Amino acid sequence: MGDLPAVIVSGIVSGSAYALLALGIVIIFRSTDTVNFAIGDIGTLAVFMTATMIAAGLPIWLGLIAAIVIAGLLGIITERTLIRPLGHSRNYVFIALVVTIGLGLLIHAGIFVGWGTRPQAFPVLIEGTVKMFGIALTWNKILAAGIAAVAMIAIAWFFKKTPFGIAMRATADDPVAARMVGIDSGRVAAIAWFLGCGIAAIASFFLAADTSLNPNLTLSPLFRAFAGVFLGGLTSMAGAVIGGFTIGVLDNVAGRYISASYRDTMVFAIIVLVLFIRPAGVLGAGRKERV
Amino acid sequence: MSPANMRRLAIIIAGIALAIVVGPYRMVGDYVQFIVAALSFYFIAVLSVNMLAGLCGIWSLGHTAYMAIGAYTAANLTKMGVPVEVIVLASISLSFVVGYILGLSAGRFSVLYFGLLTMALALAGTEIIGHWTAVTGGDDGMKVGKAITLFWPQPIETKNAAMICVILATLAYLVGEAVTNSQLGRRWLAVKGQRIASMSIGLKPHVENATAFGMSAAIASLAGIGMAFSMAYIDPVAFSLDSGVTLIVGTVVGGIGSTLGAVVGSAFITAVPELARDAQAIANFVYGGAMIAVLLFLGEGIVPAIRHRIRHWKGRDKVNTNVPRQAVDAEAMTKLVSELMPPARHTLSLNAVSVQFSGLKALDDVTFDIAPGTAVGLIGPNGAGKTSLLNVLSGFYKPLASTTVKLGDADILALPPSGRAALGMGRTFQHAELFPELTIRQMLLTVAALGRPLRRANQIALNEPEAVAERIIGGLGLAPYADYMPSELPFGVQKVADIGRVLAIGASVVSMDEPFSGLDEHERSELRAILRGMRSAGVSILIIDHAVQEVLSLADKVVVLDFGKMLATGEPDSIRRNPEVMKAYFGSSHHVEPSPEISTKEPANG
Numbered sequence: 004m005g006d007l008p009a010v011i012v013s014g015i016v017s018g019s020a021y022a023l024l025a026l027g028i029v030i031i032f033r034s035t036d037t038v039n040f041a042i043g044d045i046g047t048l049a050v051f052m053t054a055t056m057i058a059a060g061l062p063i064w065l066g067l068i069a070a071i072v073i074a075g076l077l078g079i080i081t082e083r084t085l086i087r088p089l090g091h092s093r094n095y096v097f098i099a100l101v102v103t104i105g106l107g108l109l110i111h112a113g114i115f116v117g118w119g120t121r122p123q124a125f126p127v128l129i130e131g132t133v134k135m136f137g138i139a140l141t142w143n144k145i146l147a148a149g150i151a152a153v154a155m156i157a158i159a160w161f162f163k164k165t166p167f168g169i170a171m172r173a174t175a176d177d178p179v180a181a182r183m184v185g186i187d188s189g190r191v192a193a194i195a196w197f198l199g200c201g202i203a204a205i206a207s208f209f210l211a212a213d214t215s216l217n218p219n220l221t222l223s224p225l226f227r228a229f230a231g232v233f234l235g236g237l238t239s240m241a242g243a244v245i246g247g248f249t250i251g252v253l254d255n256v257a258g259r260y261i262s263a264s265y266r267d268t269m270v271f272a273i274i275v276l277v278l279f280i281r282p283a284g285v286l287g288a289g290r291k292e293r294v
Numbered sequence: 295m296s297p298a299n300m301r302r303l304a305i306i307i308a309g310i311a312l313a314i315v316v317g318p319y320r321m322v323g324d325y326v327q328f329i330v331a332a333l334s335f336y337f338i339a340v341l342s343v344n345m346l347a348g349l350c351g352i353w354s355l356g357h358t359a360y361m362a363i364g365a366y367t368a369a370n371l372t373k374m375g376v377p378v379e380v381i382v383l384a385s386i387s388l389s390f391v392v393g394y395i396l397g398l399s400a401g402r403f404s405v406l407y408f409g410l411l412t413m414a415l416a417l418a419g420t421e422i423i424g425h426w427t428a429v430t431g432g433d434d435g436m437k438v439g440k441a442i443t444l445f446w447p448q449p450i451e452t453k454n455a456a457m458i459c460v461i462l463a464t465l466a467y468l469v470g471e472a473v474t475n476s477q478l479g480r481r482w483l484a485v486k487g488q489r490i491a492s493m494s495i496g497l498k499p500h501v502e503n504a505t506a507f508g509m510s511a512a513i514a515s516l517a518g519i520g521m522a523f524s525m526a527y528i529d530p531v532a533f534s535l536d537s538g539v540t541l542i543v544g545t546v547v548g549g550i551g552s553t554l555g556a557v558v559g560s561a562f563i564t565a566v567p568e569l570a571r572d573a574q575a576i577a578n579f580v581y582g583g584a585m586i587a588v589l590l591f592l593g594e595g596i597v598p599a600i601r602h603r604i605r606h607w608k609g610r611d612k613v614n615t616n617v618p619r620q621a622v623d624a625e626a627m628t629k630l631v632s633e634l635m636p637p638a639r640h641t642l643s644l645n646a647v648s649v650q651f652s653g654l655k656a657l658d659d660v661t662f663d664i665a666p667g668t669a670v671g672l673i674g675p676n677g678a679g680k681t682s683l684l685n686v687l688s689g690f691y692k693p694l695a696s697t698t699v700k701l702g703d704a705d706i707l708a709l710p711p712s713g714r715a716a717l718g719m720g721r722t723f724q725h726a727e728l729f730p731e732l733t734i735r736q737m738l739l740t741v742a743a744l745g746r747p748l749r750r751a752n753q754i755a756l757n758e759p760e761a762v763a764e765r766i767i768g769g770l771g772l773a774p775y776a777d778y779m780p781s782e783l784p785f786g787v788q789k790v791a792d793i794g795r796v797l798a799i800g801a802s803v804v805s806m807d808e809p810f811s812g813l814d815e816h817e818r819s820e821l822r823a824i825l826r827g828m829r830s831a832g833v834s835i836l837i838i839d840h841a842v843q844e845v846l847s848l849a850d851k852v853v854v855l856d857f858g859k860m861l862a863t864g865e866p867d868s869i870r871r872n873p874e875v876m877k878a879y880f881g882s883s884h885h886v887e888p889s890p891e892i893s894t895k896e897p898a899n900g
Contacts, residue, residue: 038406038410085586085590088590089589089590096404096405096406097353097405097406097409098589100406100409101353101542101546101585101589102585102586102589102590104539104542104585105543105581105582105583105584105585105586105589106582106586107582108539108578108579108581108582108585109578109579109582109583109586110582111578111582112576112577112578112579112582113579115578226413226414226417229410229413229414230414233407233410233411237406237407264421264424264425265421265422265425266421267417267418267420267421268418268421268422270414270418271414271415271417271418272418274411274414275411275414278399278402278403278407278411279399279402
């Protein structure tokens with residue numbers, strides 16, 4: 004077990020992508036009660052678009068910003084055109100989920116049509132590797148983890164300190180009361196979708212830089228992000244982040260010491276175990292039923 | 295022959311005819327055989343997902359796991375020369391057990407969490423299939439032998455396996471229709487629509503969910519068997535999350551909770567990839583686009599939307615609320631109640647009932663008895679703890695350990711809500727809480743069927759669910775509303791129907807949460823007659839209401855709560871004059887004079 008620190012560090016590094024995606028899922032869920040299944044695909048599409056721009060000469064740093072903005076705008080469009088028209092029917096929560104699954108299929112198909120089926124090379128932000136606890140980590144990964152941390156702190160600041168962030172939290176807690184005191188629920192939804200999809204784009208960007216750019220870029224990370232959301236609870240932003248990192252570490256530890264070929268199964272087992280002990284997640288609010 | 299049986303017969307004949315056409319006599323070409331086979335096994339799979347979503351509100355993205363159980367059972371058992379019939383039995387049993395266990399947990403989570411959990415199951419399932427080479431052949435897949443059946447001399451060729459698929463699909467269709475139109479399906483709809491109210495009529499939601507999930511899983515495994523025999527080769531791709539999503543597409547597009555919808559949905563998911571053979575991306579475009587379009591514009595899927603239009607077009611959309619009302623006949627009400635509800639035999643005794651919500655004591659040491667056949671009124675200002683007390687009685691709140699509640703010798707608190715219903719405890723709800731997807735008649739039928747053992751134990755002559763439901767519909771004047779969904783009915787009618795529900799269960803100890811609120815004068819006098827009828831039939835009643843006059847004039851004993859504590863208890867007259875009650879409840883110590891129209895109590899046993 005001598006390599007345990009190394010396994011944990013690389014777990015944290017890969018966990019930062021899961022944590023970002025999980026945070027995006029929770030921000031969107033809290034504001035519009037929608038589990039956005041297409042969040043990874045929106046991020047991936049934005050990165051495909053920026054890859055084309057980077058190939059045409061856009062500096063890579065601007066590319067990252069462009070990806071965030073594009074994904075955020077795609078998020079706003081999605082909310083306006085697909086989610087808001089659903090209204091609030093009885094099965095709303097699941098219907099909205101299914102709509103985003105449909106959107107995911109569309110985006111997926113769109114990427115195939117636009118960029119073909121082959122994975123594409125994607126530029127790396129910084130070349131080189133560094134040795135840490137006896138393993139080699141690429142600077143790219145470390146930078147990714149760093150930017151993820153910055154993004155998370157920025158999000159936390161936004162929700163804690165800015166008036167609009169506080170208004171958004173109020174809306175998540177009690178939408179009706181928030182509307183009564185004059186908070187514009189449409190703007191809250193738009194900003195939440197922008198933020199959620201924007202940070203998903205950060206995750207997609209670094210996943211692409213880490214391997215290569217392909218349409219299934221976020222499939223497996225999204226599954227782990229959901230596992231993280233389960234752990235932390237769908238309503239807790241801090242929980243989602245902690246959950247994402249935890250899954251990253253557990254996934255790596257289990258993959259190293261138990262079996263490398265049953266990683267999804269073990270992530271699944273962890274989710275099931277946690278949910279049986281705490282159905283609303285470790286930090287999530289309990290479900291209340293009124294009689 | 296009844297229309298339902300005619301339908302069944304027609305389906306069986308059509309199924310057999312199609313099976314012969316695509317069977318070994320080579321009446322059609324290979325391609326048609328293949329398409330019919332695919333349609334059949336997709337139909338089975340979509341039906342299993344559709345049934346679960348429609349009847350239980352449980353969405354599964356992981357049903358491909360059960361298809362895999364069917365397919366790999368078929369592949370492995372044919373190698374040993376086991377006939378199809380045995381394979382079918384083996385895989386439905388196995389899938390039922392696995393599904394039942396998973397389904398038990400469904401009630402613990404919200405629809406959303408459970409949906410995501412089944413998604414995780416699909417991913418884990420694919421991984422297990424990919425690595426468990428001994429049983430599944432791993433990522434390379436495995437060959438499936440020819441099907442051997444007890445009814446055919448030679449093994450069935452792969453292309454002729456379309457016959458097996460059609461027969462399995464016919465079976466699945468019959469099972470699906472039977473479940474949807476039976477007591478079982480109605481019970482699931484009750485649990486889906488009103489979990490709490492369903493427990494109060496004796497249902498155990500987790501067991502109902504588990505049974506439904508188990509049955510649905512068993513049906514899905516049939517799809518896997520059909521798939522295995524008609525493809526001759528199976529690999530993990532067929533059971534991936536993508537396929538699970540495809541089944542959801544089929545369910546949503548065809549229409550949730552409709553067997554015919556499953557036919558349309560499976561036709562859609564079979565046809566699209568066939569028509570877009572050379573461009574997989576186009577199939578995904580169509581899937582995604584259709585899914586979004588249906589949900590945005592049709593809401594409920596193709597078949598229910600068409601049905602809705604037809605119904606609208608026939609002009610049978612709105613309930614006629616302008617029904618002339620019959621005068622309330624107190625004697626008839628008494629007769630109705632005594633025909634359906636057995637007299638209470640035991641005293642319900644509440645001892646030191648205390649409930650604490652973190653810091654707040656909602657109920658503090660509340661103690662009183664309800665003697666058999668008496669009516670106890672519970673009054674108190676808002677926040678006094680009245681509804682909390684009712685929720686302790688029905689089993690939805692857990693009181694502190696010092697509390698005891700007994701019906702005769704039976705310790706009520708040790709029982710789950712469903713167990714309390716079995717002892718004859720019933721309740722009504724402040725907001726009626728009818729089952730949103732059952733008509734009034736269907737609800738009464740369902741509840742009457744659940745009330746059978748109770749009525750039998752109490753030797754009540756009227757016991758057939760149909761007869762009980764008819765009696766209640768007639769007796770409560772619900773006939774014009776009986777075939778409508780609760781949401782289509784005025785609130786007062788819903789509350790009367792809620793009382794019909796306790797009549798149908800055959801309860802002998804009834805708690806009522808604000809029965810008078812929201813009723814018009816006619817409905818109030820109807821309710822008074824019902825309550826008097828219950829008393830003279832010997833039913834014990836606990837009534838909570840803000841209509842203090844009504845409570846004071848009906849109850850034998852009144853308990854006054856204030857801030858969770860018992861303020862006073864006694865006969866209505868003494869409560870009326872109790873200055874402390876006046877102060878807490880009305881803010882002054884004026885006497886509450888009974889209003890003239892309801893002050894005259896009916897003579898006992900009236």
